[in-house]
Amino acid sequence: MRPRVLEREALMDRVAAKTGLSDFGDPWFHRSYDALVDAVKAEARLNPAGEFVAEMQFEKVLTDRALAQRWFSDHPEILQRALPRPVIVVGPMRSGTTRMHRLLAADNRFQHLRSFETISPVPPQDFRRGDRNDDRVTMARKIQRMARLANPRTLDIHPTGPCEPEEELGLLVNSFWGMKHEVQWAIPSYGRWCENTDARPAYRQLARLLKLVSWSQQKSSLKPWILKTPQYMLDLDAVLDTFPDARFIFTHRDPKAVVGSAASLAWNQTILYSDHADAHALGREWLRKTEQQIARMRRARERIDRSRMIDVHFEDMDGDWQGVMRRIYGFLGMDAEPAMPGMGRFISRSSALKRKPHRYSLGEFGIEEGEVMERLADYVRAYDIKVEDPVRRRA
Template sequence: MADGVIRGGRRLGVIDPARLDRNFLLEQAVDATGLDDFGDRWFERPFDVLLDSVRHEAQLNAAGDFSAMKMFHHVLRDRLYTQMWFARHPEILARPLKNPVVIVGPMRSGTTRLHRLLASDKRFAHLRSFETISPVPRPEFEAVLAGEAEDFRPKLASRILKVARLANPRTLSIHPTGPFEPEEELGLVAASMYGMKWEAQWHVPGYSEWCASESAVPAYRHMANLLRLIGWSQQESSLRPWILKTPQHMLDLPALLEVFPDARLIFTHRDPRQVVGSAASLAWNQTTIYTDRVSPEETGRQWLDKTEQMIAKMRSARDAIPRDRMIDVQYEDMERDWRETMERVYRFLGLDMEPAVPAMQRYLDRSANLKRNPHRYSLEEFGLSEGEVNERFADYTEIYGIPVEGRAAPMSRRVAK
């Protein structure tokens, strides 16, 4: 319906054609805000590649290129407001980000559940969904801090989530959320026009290839500064470690550890057949909103390859990480006994879990209400077979002792490399 309305509006001349040109988009953001400092201009490099990929590979429909314009404007406007806040309050950049706890795992490997359980503990800081949608406060936010106004961002997030559910009713079962639910920082990485956020919604293989060959350090530095800004806007104590998680970290562990050298890492693992099938389903449900020319088989092949790339990069980077800085968590262990598994995580973190248990139980009760329908998917609908996925990831499941249906679980799990 949206696609038809936009096409009709363009025919009538009441909606402008999409103009996916970097300089034009930068000028629009400057005109809208009256600001001109975008911060580190490194973002223009991935932005140029992304725009080229969108124009020549994504085959967006009218709703797709209209949405792309809006998304890019949102990111660019936020970059301008970010620098404005740093100029107004230089103390923001001095906020420490000590000992973050970073959950690293493939898409759909239980990272959200683990993240939200830890975020229930008031000893940690976390992002909320509305802050990933709109991480940067508007210029009038100081009135909010003074108690003279209300932050509009939760209401905006609620509207955006409602529109997303209208566009794709399966959204709620794939990734249940709400404006104040703990959420991942993928959008903060995407603020540098870098990362998997763009790949999960558009078919942009040229852009994906470019990202795979680049150091993500500038994007992670900007992400860290956005965390400082968000912590300041929350009036959060800078002594509380952040709980972070996004599958992006599997691809960029060296960059993550350069920017957060004292990070503690929790690696999650799940049967690759479930990971690949679920990731393909998530990406398919995103991509079909923006284009009429993508096949399930193409999406399945893309996320089979992407999952393999993520795991390979993660395994390579782990070699340089001290063993006492990381722990492995199996999806099946969380399914079997979440409390026992979380106790092991808390021992790794050197904390007593008991004070957080009531809040964790409240989250689990709430999440049962959020997720009204199970997320249903299969490898076959994406042109993949269980045998192919098993063969592709046989070494990974063996080394990390991942329970796989149809294969006996190892008597004792090997120390992961």
Template sequence: MDDKQTSVGTQALRRSYFNTVLPGQDIEEGAFLPTADELPPKRTPFISLLNAALQIGVRTGLADGTPLEKDRLLDAARKSAGMDDFGDPWFERPLDALLEAIAAEAKLNAAGVFAARQQFHKVLVDRLWAQDWFRRHPEILERSIPRPVVIVGPMRSGTTRMHRLLASDHRFSHMRSFETISPVPRPDFEDVLAGEKEDFRPILAARIMKVARLANPRTLSIHPTGPYEPEEELGLLVSSMYGMKHEAQWQVPTYGRWCEGVDATPAYRAMADMLRLIGWSQQESSIKPWILKTPQHMLDLPALLTVFPDARLIFTHRDPKAVVGSAASLAWNQTIIYSDDVRPEDIGREWLRKTGLQVDRMMAARRGIPADRMIDVHYDDMDRDWRGTMDRVYNFLGLEIDPAVPAMEDFLDRSRGLKRTPHRYSLAQYGLTDGEVADRMEGYIDAFDLRSELLAARLVDHG
């Protein structure tokens, strides 16, 4: 087959893909044209059916078709909760930036608007409930958060594996998945503590996960989880309408840049108060150190260390080619649920930029952190010898590892059941090349001796 035939065939494949999966998207002249094995994953038919049903619902008045506007969202939350104290009003600044970006950039479909409305409503009601708990139980805000262990690394660099291994150790406190989805107990939670009611939050989390798997069956391979699995605190930053979670599900680049340019300390102070509430609801001792992790910390280490000045930091590192490819894949698989107009090369460029900024800020912040407060862990080292790597981590933390090993081994066995298939992806799916990533990340590669990993990268996440 000659070059002209190859080009025509690829163009037809590209058009067929987007016409069937993302209807109505125009293919610009000169746009990135992948080969057959370089196409990013398709959206599931479930979303197309849901979109069609919601469009009918909006036209017939059975579904809410009003714009996503701040005053409407705040009023709806007040009415639902019967409360009006949202706490620190700082959250309204990122909320304004996010709503403006959604209106201008996100190109949400009917399912996207529906999901966004539900998400905003839940977060706002949770804020109201949280303030009510703080008022009724002032002792919550008096809880200490001593010497938290914070895992800091780029998205997809092994932070989840490190977090869950440490969370297996009963000497630490950790959040569970249902708590990052619903961090605030319902107003009747005292009946749960008294054994008179069941906590509804794990039930809700299980339902949300079932819907998420219908919308995107790749969820299990990208980020395997369950209602009671250890989970990161990104949902607590979302309570302030702040953070990368929004960027990984919607096309909102101006919002992302707004967050990158603001002092995040208010969001981290609110996150600490939410941790206090969660610790209280778990009935855990406040003496136990928390295990924390989210890639957001890469951008916000100064704010993190302002709020948690005695934090101990575990930095995870991975071949940047795998990090960028995996991050783009995660964002793509979420964004195509909520928008019919999204281009894989746009996703790739944004997450290359975002990952590069994360690395730059992390490296700058490390210059002011004492060496005895941090340790570096390589993804490939964990793959080759998880026990030896965890021995190093426990020496850094000043703890004996032996009491925790059986629980860690149980986690590793369980995780193999959770993750049924590896997460596979490629840079080419998102319009990127190995050379572009290597050039952008050269300083990071050299600083942490990642070059050999770069040359031998395997773009597969096994856990």
């Protein structure tokens, strides 16, 4: 088996030779790429499958960056498109952000990203607008099939399909940025590097890619986006600067469930790529990460006018999702009733996608429930979050 190539310049040369394109956009990404590769080499302890996936993933992102620059050069009107008043769902990982995002995405008055577009946000070189045959859908279906074969739990934890609404993690991966990498590999030094680095260049690229996706979908640039990814908890200042007129929906959940579910999600990804994963070390890192997310979110919220944000609790959505959604639409100044049939269909479809419940416990990651509550007690009090003892081990 040949040695895997991860070095940035070598892969950039390979992509340039394959595509004939050598412009990869803002060179800021060199810093995040190098920080990520250094952490992967020093900490991830990848198995052969992990090494293969890392090389292919890095090469694909570089290819996407080069192709994006070509689209922007050939069609300068793309970057002139507006991104008016997006609705951004912000919450800790596993706090109900996916459910909220997909319910809103069922309303055709908004636009959203689809799963195949977060995997491959940049259309291929031979793409034609309006073409119904998009090879990216086929590739996404294959990737998701392989993920289920490798570990059936991964798609039970986060059910999806190639054309299902999906978050913008792939648009941040395009800058080699964010928690997507930390869920995939045990690389705590990279996580800390990101936490201490200005995220704004990554979000400028995210905005450019949203314009490209909207243009390729032939959607009106006046239609607001529905956006969400837990990464926004850490980068809310950059989000606010990138989308100054955004409206925000903040989701909250018992932190014991948040930490346990997030650790379980990361564990079920990490063990695919490393034979040396440490459940207790991973649990400690995601407890720290959750605490960091909440602290940063709370600080950044001070910049947002109360008229532009609303808080939603996980348990309220469980008990009466229609009532909560009507309250959200009131906050948005929109009539909820036209969206209700589509949201009902989403609820039915999501039940079909989720084959098995996601079961987990804090104990399997070496974490005591009392410690979580002690470290995050102020968050629970500040947002009047309902906690359960013991925490329900699902979702």
